[in-house]
Amino acid sequence: MEIGEFFAVRPKEGLEELESHELKYGNGAIQAIMNFMLKNQLVDVFLSFTERKDHFSLKPVIVEEPKEIFDISLSQFIAYNLPNIDSVSKYVASKLNGAKDNDKKIGVIARPCDIRAFIELAKRDQISLDNLFVIGLECIGRIDPRELKKVLKKAEIDPESVVNEIINNGVLTLELNTGTTQAFKLGEEIDVRSYCNQCPKKVPKENVADLTFWIDHPLEGNEEIFEVRSTQGKEVLEKAATEVIEVEKLSDENIQQLKNYIASLEQTALELQESEFAKLDEMSDEERFDYIISNFEQCTSCMMCIRACPICYCKDCNVVRRRKELDPIMINLTRLSHVGDTCIACGKCSEVCPKSIPLCLISKKLVEDLKELWPGHEPGHTIEEIPPRSWKGMKAASGAE
Template structure:
C-alpha cells in the first residue's frame, strides 16, 4: 500500500507489524493484562515472544489503558531516548506534539499507530452493567463502542446501557496530528491506513485485502464529529450564557470539592514535571504548604491552560467527580479564539506562552 491508501487485515497481522518494528530496532509500548481483561496497562516490549497474542485491541479501543496510564506518559517517563513504536488515540498524538515542543520527546524516533477513535467508555461502568445482568465479567470476550455499546459474553452479544465518556462526546478533533499508520477495528477485521513512508515500508510484508469499508467508516466518523460539535457547542454555550457571578459561583462550588489528591495531574499526558518526580504543586501539597483546593486547582489550570490537548483523562480519575475536562474545554475555546492556537495541532505552531510567541506579539504591538 502507498501513502494515503488503506486495506483490510486480520487482527493477527497487527502482531506481525509489531514484530517487524521490533526487528527494525523499536521498543513497543504494548499491553499487559493485570487483574482482568478490563485492566490494561502499558508495558515495554522488545522481545516478539512477549507480545500478547491475541493482542487486546478490543479493550484498548473501548477503554484505553486503565486509570491514569497513557502511551505518551509511559513513553516520557519510561522510554525517553529510545526508538519507540506506540498505539495512540488522536488526543495522544496532540500530547506528543506538545511534549516535543517542551523537549520531552523526539518525534523522529517514534513509530505511531493511531486509532480511528470511537471514543472511550468506562470499564468500571461496563463491569457494573454486566453484573447487573447477572453475568460474569470474566466471561466477556469482546466489546464494541459504536452507536450502542455491545459486549460479547458467554458466546452471545449483549447491548449495555453504557455511553462514551462525556469528554469523548464533545470531541471534534478525531484526526491524528501525526501518524505512520492508522487502524480501525471493525468486527474481527482491522482497517489499516498508511500515513507515512515509514508506515508504507512496514506494511510491505503484511498481507492485506481491498478496503471495501472506507466510505461507510468515513460516513460513521463524520457523523460522530457532527454530533460532538452539537454537544460541545450546547454545553459550553450554556455555561458561557450565565452571568459572570453565576459562572464564578458554579465553578467555585464545583472546585471546592477537590481533595488535592493529584490524580488529575497524574493522568495528564502533557504535564511532564511529575513524570520525572519534580512537580512543584505536588511537592507543596505533600509538604502541607498548599492545602487550599481552589488555589491548588487554579494553579494546575493556569499551568496547563494553553497546552491542554483535550484528552479528558483528568475527569474519570477524579474521586469527587469534578468535570475537569469541561472546564479545560472552556479554556481551550478562549485560547483558540484569543491566540489562534490549537494545542497539539502542529509541531510548527508556537505555544502562546513561549518566548518566541511573546516576542512576536510584542513586535506586532
C-alpha cells in the first residue's frame, strides 16, 4: 500500500462480533477497522456517537471497549452530524485535553470542516495533532432533522419508525422498522443545510487525515472506499488487511470516477457560494452595512454561536462575561473581529442562531475579502500558515526581524 492509493474494503467473512451485531451502516468495514484498532491498541479510545434523546440527535461518547464500536450511530452522524454546540473538534479540544496527553492516542471520525477546525486549533496550541488518528469523512453535507421531520410528517411516516439512513448519489434513503425503505431526492424533497450546499470542500484535502472514508460514491457494489493519507493510516490499513478486512486496490479509472463525482459536487457548491457572495458584492457599501447591522440588531445575546463555534476556544470569554452590558451589535462585531479571519465555514453558528442571522455567510465573506490583504490566507488549510493577526504573523508582515 502507498499513500494516496484508494481501496475498496469489505470485512472478512466469519468475523464473529460483526455477524452478531445488527449493523446499521455500510458493509461493516469501518466498524471492523475501528474495532481492530482498539483491540490492538493502535488507538486507546475512539470518539464515537450515541443517541441523545431520539434517533435524530446524537451526543459524543468515548469508546474504549472494542465491541462497543459496533453500536456506533454512524448513519445518524453522517446524515445529521452532532447537533447544536457539539462538534468533534470542540469535544477533542475541551473534553479530551486537546489530545495533548502523549500516552493516549485518540481515534476520531471527522468531516472536512472538523479537520479544518483541528488545524486552526492546533495553530493556536489548543490541540495536538500528533496524538490523533483521523478518519476523514467524505461529506456531501448534513440534513437538518427538523426539516426531515416536516418531510416525514407530509409523507405520513412516523419519525420513530426510522432506523437507518443512507445518503448516496443525491438520494437520502430511510430504512424503516417495518422493513421497508423510503427515498427522498436531495435538492427536491429534502436538502442538506444551505451552508453545506455551498461548501466546496467535500473531502479532506489537508494533510491531517490518516485515512479518508467514502461511502457515498458512484462505484458499483457496496464496498466502502478508503484512501491512505499518511504513514500511520497505511500501517493501520495494512495490519487490518491481515486479519479483519479484504482490500482491493481501485483502478485508475475508478479513482477518476470518484474524483469526478466529488469535483462536480464541489463545483456546484462553489458556484452557489459565489452567487451568495455576489449578492453582498452587488450592494453599495451603505446597503451592505445596513444588511449586516440590521441582522446583528436581531441578536438576543444568547451566546449559542460562541458556544457552538469550534474555533472559539477562550475559557473566559469576554463577550460571554459582558453579554448583558454589551449592545447586540457590539457582541457580533467583537465576535467577528475575534473569529472572522479564522472561520472554517462549518456553519455551526448559523445552525444554532435562534434569529437565523446569516453568521456563517458573513464570516466566510470576511475571510474571502481578507485574501486581498493576506494573499493565500486560507483558514484550516495548513498547520504551517502563521495566523496573520498573531504576533508572529504581524511581525512577519512588517518585515521586522
